[in-house]
Amino acid sequence: MADRVGSVGALFAPEVVLAASASGAQQRGALLVLDPAAASAAPLVHLKGATHAAPHGVSCTPSATHAAGDSGTGGLVAVIENERALLIVYSWQKDQPLARIVLPQKMVAAELSPDGTYIATGAADGRLFIWEVASGALITSFEGHYRAITALRWTSDSAALVSASADSRVCVWSLSSVFGASDLGADAHVPSPYAFFADHTLQVTDVLVTPGAFPNAAKVWSASKDMSVKLWDLARRQLVSTFSFPAAIGCIALDPLERFLVAGEAAQKGPGRLFRVDLYDAETVRARGGRGTEGEIVRTDGMPTLVLDDAITAVAVSNAGSHAVVGTAAGQLHVADVSTLQVQRVLSACGAPTRTPDTPVTNIRMLMRPADLMSGMQLWAAAGTKRSAATRDALAASSTHITPLPPPYVSPQFQRAVVQGGGEMSRVLVRIGDGKAAATNKLWDFMHVNADTVHNHQTLHADVPMSAGGGAPAAGGARGSGATASTNTGVGVAPGAGGAAGSGAVEDDLRAQLARAKSLNDDMWRHVVRVTMGP
Structure with missing residues (x-):
C-alpha cells in the first residue's frame, strides 16, 4: 500500500479533493479538503458547519493569484444544506463560514460561476435563481423546469448556465437573456432557453460542460436513468452522440483531454459499478460516437468496469486524467487508477476510519491546491513568529509559505425580489x-x-x-x-x-x-x- 500511495503522490502532488457527505444513522456528514497523495488520510481542512450537503449542492472557485493588473483574490466554497433553506459560504483560508445565508426556499442544487461573480441555485419545484455574490442582488428567478432541478453547471466563461431536471430535459440559459427575468409580478417575463435538449426519456441525473467559450467551443454531456449518456453541441444545438449502458447512470466525469468518460451506476444499494468509456477507437483510428441526429447509438458492451461493495454516489477525475476518485454510499472515497481500474487507496469523506453505512458521499470536486489553503496559511503564521528577517524571507520564498490573499466579499443577505432594470x-x-x-x-x-x-x-x-x-x-x-x-x-x-x-x-x-x-x-x-x- 505504501508503494501505491507513493505512485499516486507523484501524480496528485498539486491537487486536492473537496468532498461532502450527508448525515446518516451512524455519522454526521462533513465537508473536507483531502490530499489524495499524502501518506496520512487525515483531512487538510475540515470546513465546519455543513453536515448535510445536498447532492450537486457543493461548488467552489479556485484562488486567483496571478490576475492581470490585480493582486489576486481567494477562492470560495458554497454549500447548500439538503434539509434547510440555507446557503453556507467559505473561503479556503478559514474553516469557519464567511456567511450563512437564509434562502427563500429549500434548494436542491447550487453552482458558483467560474469567475465567482454569481451563484445559481435550483429548487425542487423547478425554479432557478441566480444571485450576485458580492451584492446579494437577485438577478433572475423563474420556473425553468416542470420538476426538480437535479444538476447545474456554468460554461467556463460564466456566460451561460446549464440546468438538468427530473423532467428529463436539459436547458441552456444565456446569462445575458435572463437578467431581470421573473415569472412573478406585473412585469412577469420568462426567458427562453438558448438551447433545449429533450432526447432523454427519464430523469437527468448529472451534466458536464467542457471548457470553452460559449456557445461555439463548449459542449454538454448529460447522464440519465434511461441508461444513456448524451453529448450535445451548443453551437449547432444538436445531439452529437448517444452512449448506451447496461444500467441507469447517476454520475459522470470526463477526462480533461476528453480521452475517456467514467460513469457511475445509479443504484440504491451495493454493489456499485463504475464504467470507463474510451472516446477514441484505436482500431478504426477515429473518435467514437457522432452522427447523433441520425440516431446512431454507441454500445458500451465489454467496457472496463470497476465493481465496489457499496453504491456509487459521486465521481471526479484528476486534472492529469490518471486517477478517478469514486464516492460511495458508505462515506468512502476510492482513489482508482483509470487505466487499470484498480483501487490505489481508500479515504474517508466523513472523518470516520471505517465504513459508515447510510452516510453517502454527495459531492466530489478535484482542483489544483489553492495557494491560500488553510493548512499553508498555518505554516506561514508559524514561520513568521519570532524569527530573524533572513529566516522569514527564506520561508516566504518557499512555495509552502504564502502571504494571505484577500478573500472575496460575500453579501451577508441575499435579496428575494428580482432587480428590475439598470445595471x-x-x-x-x-x-x-x-x-x-x-x-x-x-x-x-x-x-x-x-x-x-x-x-x-x-x-x-x-x-x-x-x-x-x-x-x-x-x-x-x-x-x-x-x-x-x-x-x-x-x-x-x-x-x-x-x-x-x-x-x-x-x-x-x-x-x-x-x-x-x-x-x-x-x-x-x-x-x-x-x-x-x-x-
Whole structure:
C-alpha cells in the first residue's frame, strides 16, 4: 500500500479533493479538503458547519493569484444544506463560514460561476435563481423546469448556465437573456432557453460542460436513468452522440483531454459499478460516437468496469486524467487508477476510519491546491513568529509559505425580489473585463469619453450653431445662414434661410442630427453587447 500511495503522490502532488457527505444513522456528514497523495488520510481542512450537503449542492472557485493588473483574490466554497433553506459560504483560508445565508426556499442544487461573480441555485419545484455574490442582488428567478432541478453547471466563461431536471430535459440559459427575468409580478417575463435538449426519456441525473467559450467551443454531456449518456453541441444545438449502458447512470466525469468518460451506476444499494468509456477507437483510428441526429447509438458492451461493495454516489477525475476518485454510499472515497481500474487507496469523506453505512458521499470536486489553503496559511503564521528577517524571507520564498490573499466579499443577505432594470453598464464591464482591472478601466474610460463627446456635441449644436470654420457663431437673423458640421458624427447641417425661417430649418436639421447621433450610439452599444456577451 505504501508503494501505491507513493505512485499516486507523484501524480496528485498539486491537487486536492473537496468532498461532502450527508448525515446518516451512524455519522454526521462533513465537508473536507483531502490530499489524495499524502501518506496520512487525515483531512487538510475540515470546513465546519455543513453536515448535510445536498447532492450537486457543493461548488467552489479556485484562488486567483496571478490576475492581470490585480493582486489576486481567494477562492470560495458554497454549500447548500439538503434539509434547510440555507446557503453556507467559505473561503479556503478559514474553516469557519464567511456567511450563512437564509434562502427563500429549500434548494436542491447550487453552482458558483467560474469567475465567482454569481451563484445559481435550483429548487425542487423547478425554479432557478441566480444571485450576485458580492451584492446579494437577485438577478433572475423563474420556473425553468416542470420538476426538480437535479444538476447545474456554468460554461467556463460564466456566460451561460446549464440546468438538468427530473423532467428529463436539459436547458441552456444565456446569462445575458435572463437578467431581470421573473415569472412573478406585473412585469412577469420568462426567458427562453438558448438551447433545449429533450432526447432523454427519464430523469437527468448529472451534466458536464467542457471548457470553452460559449456557445461555439463548449459542449454538454448529460447522464440519465434511461441508461444513456448524451453529448450535445451548443453551437449547432444538436445531439452529437448517444452512449448506451447496461444500467441507469447517476454520475459522470470526463477526462480533461476528453480521452475517456467514467460513469457511475445509479443504484440504491451495493454493489456499485463504475464504467470507463474510451472516446477514441484505436482500431478504426477515429473518435467514437457522432452522427447523433441520425440516431446512431454507441454500445458500451465489454467496457472496463470497476465493481465496489457499496453504491456509487459521486465521481471526479484528476486534472492529469490518471486517477478517478469514486464516492460511495458508505462515506468512502476510492482513489482508482483509470487505466487499470484498480483501487490505489481508500479515504474517508466523513472523518470516520471505517465504513459508515447510510452516510453517502454527495459531492466530489478535484482542483489544483489553492495557494491560500488553510493548512499553508498555518505554516506561514508559524514561520513568521519570532524569527530573524533572513529566516522569514527564506520561508516566504518557499512555495509552502504564502502571504494571505484577500478573500472575496460575500453579501451577508441575499435579496428575494428580482432587480428590475439598470445595471447594463456594470454587466458588460464584468463580462469584458473578466477580472482584469486594466481592461475594465480601459473600457470604462472609452464608454464615458464617447458619451461625454456625444453629449457635448449635442449641447453645442442645440445652443449655438458653429460656423463652417468651427470658430464663432454664424451671423444673421435668429440663426444666421452658413454650413455647420459635426466633428463627432460627420453629419452636416444645411444652411438656414435667415430670420425665423433660418431658425426653423436649423432646428429641424439639429433634430435630425441628434437622431443620427443617438442611432450611432445605439449601434455601438449593440455591437459591444453582441461581441462581448454573445447572443
